[in-house]
Amino acid sequence: MSIDHDLDPAQLRRLLGLVEHDTGADPFPVTGWDAVVWVVGNAAQTALFHRLVLGMDLVAYSGPETGNPDHHAYVLRAGEVRFVVTGGVAPTSPLHDRHRRHGDGVADIALEVPDVDRCIAHARAAGATVLVEPHDVADAHGTVRTAAIAAYGDTRHTLVDRSRYAGPYLPGYVAQDAPALGRPVFQALDHVVGNVELGRMDEWVAFYTRVMGFTNMAEFVGADIATEYSALMSKVVASGDRRVKFPLNEPAQGRRRSQIDEYLDFHGGPGVQHLALATDDILATVDGLRASGIEFLPTPASYYEDPALRARIGEVRVPVDELAARGILVDRDEDGYLLQIFTAPIGDRPTVFFEFIERHGSLGFGKGNFKALFEAIEREQARRGNF
């Protein structure tokens, strides 16, 4: 069984709100996401969760049976998205150490670049920490050129040029011909959000603009995302064509502990807070996930009844009652609108979670929803006794 996971460019443009960009003058051209690499406490079962619940396909594997006694690594695809779920097998595996510190989470946001050496030369000159120097890895399927730089916390960005490689993922991985176990509920990765410490957000915004040539897309400060008790600051940096978008959050002073503080405490420092997965039918996505037992942050009924909000929502593709029945949020700006919903944390620690997003022209991130959303998050935080 071979599935073509690639989407056509028009479909991607619509799903992700891409813009035109000339990579010629770009000092650090990024052509897309390569993979999101997770470290979890039980990769075998987490991979099964991704197949059963998120409808991802298992396409490649590395582990003791393939000559890797240290850990399991399951490569999963849905549409344009590639997740690699890893977990220690050998008691001495360094993955156990990472998991002890951070719990289940994202270790590596790997990016697809056409020229690894040029990116690393620019990154080094701009002050980035190079964790892995550019080098080739090869097998019978060809050669991959790769390197890695450090990002916030223990997160890294591996840079990958797989233009000369035809294998299922990377050398050392064996293709899997596994049956589909669920229905796909997303087609692309829209953005990956990082939580950083108080006072460090601007530093990381500067890192992405200086090192990767990303541009500042949007800015939320103070009252934009403040509730009565808790607040955060958020800025968004994006690659030239906006294929890769990184919102960065830091806690702001509130009367109570903010959700970003809770994340930093339980994750043990900065890291990936949420991944936004793009879907072209968020109603079907939410119905499918709810049927699988996934919990979403509840949206207060008042959200849909408030006349000012109702007026701001305007015309969307489905009746507002359909959105209200599922707790789907709506936001609108001068370019169009978006529909979005957030899951509860997906692991044991109150850290990483998913967002599902259906864009209709809007290039935003749901600024108008932040207050309603955070009030819902705070109710959950209070139930855990951390508010």
Ligand SMILES: [Fe+2]
């Ligand atoms: Fe988001």
